[in-house]
Amino acid sequence: MELGISDKVKPLIAAVQSMVNDEIAPLWEEYHSEVGKTGDRFEYTTRMTEILEGLKVEARARGLWNFWLTDSAQGYGLNTVEYAYLAEEMGKTPMGPEVFNCSAPDTxxxxxxxxxxTDEHKERWLKPLLKGEIRSAYLMTEPDVASSDATNMAMSCVRDGDEYVLNGEKWWAxxxxxxxxxxxxxxxxxxxDTAPKHQRHSMVLVPSDAPGVKVLRAMQVYGHDDAPHGHMHIKFTDVRIPVENLLLGEGRGFEISQRL
Ligand SMILES: Cc1cc2nc3c(=O)[nH]c(=O)nc-3n(C[C@H](O)[C@H](O)[C@H](O)COP(=O)(O)OP(=O)(O)OC[C@H]3O[C@@H](n4cnc5c(N)ncnc54)[C@H](O)[C@@H]3O)c2cc1C
Structure with a gap:
């Protein structure tokens, strides 16, 4: 396996490095000092949006965008090793990954x-994510179970006609x-619990504004809330989603995680 820097990724590393050092990192302090100025730490000030969106427009215009989709005909055409070199550079400043639309958990x-x-999911959510217009979250961890073993997840999802009904809590989202x-x-x-351990779980898509979804609070990491990104504690009370929002099939959640 070739682990060195390929000729293909070499110029990209240089371009990302110079944008990170000369244009993104120098604006971080000003960007960060704006957090909370509206009275809500999870709201963007005009200046924050100006800085972030201005940098994104510039990165996209230079073709430095969406490097992350590796080994796919629709991606940038990089492999995972090549992407790793770019991720290393983008991660040298907190705003870096998002400027290039390569930030977790969106990637x-x-x-x-x-x-x-499905085609409909892609139209509604993938397209705006690829353009950097919306953002997303991945909700696995739960307060009541040891979540380092994902087979413990307990959030209930029960079919009711053409819908699934979700109840439970997630945190660290x-x-x-x-x-x-x-x-x-x-x-x-x-x-x-009679099903095999890795066939009891599924992945579903839930719009963040679905009725019954309530963000309870921001979790803290060593006293920091990481606003406006945040790691949130969220409660689901009788949240209804169409059955089409189930990905791949019932009981195939681990299959998705393990195939990626
Ligand atoms: C900054 C941050 C961001 C995060 N972002 C996300 C996110 O976006 N989405 C999401 O879903 N989650 C997220 N998480 C949660 C993270 O994935 C979980 O905290 C992690 O999986 C551990 O689960 P837990 O907190 O339930 O710990 P536990 O599973 O309760 O583990 C606690 C301790 O017990 C140990 N332990 C657990 N089970 C056993 C066992 N059987 N035998 C021996 N030791 C054991 C563990 O190693 C650990 O030391 C985030 C966490 C942080 C801190």
């Missing part, structure tokens, strides 16, 4: 939508504090 979520979403976060990919329990 993984876009990959799920690209590989397992990174990016769910961002007012632009429009879509959650949620790991839920659809099978009972």
């Amino acid at each position: 993984g979520n876009m990959e799920v939508l690209e590989r397992y979403g 990174s990016g769910a504090g961002d007012p632009r976060c429009a879509i959650y990919i949620v790991m839920v329990k659809t099978g009972d």
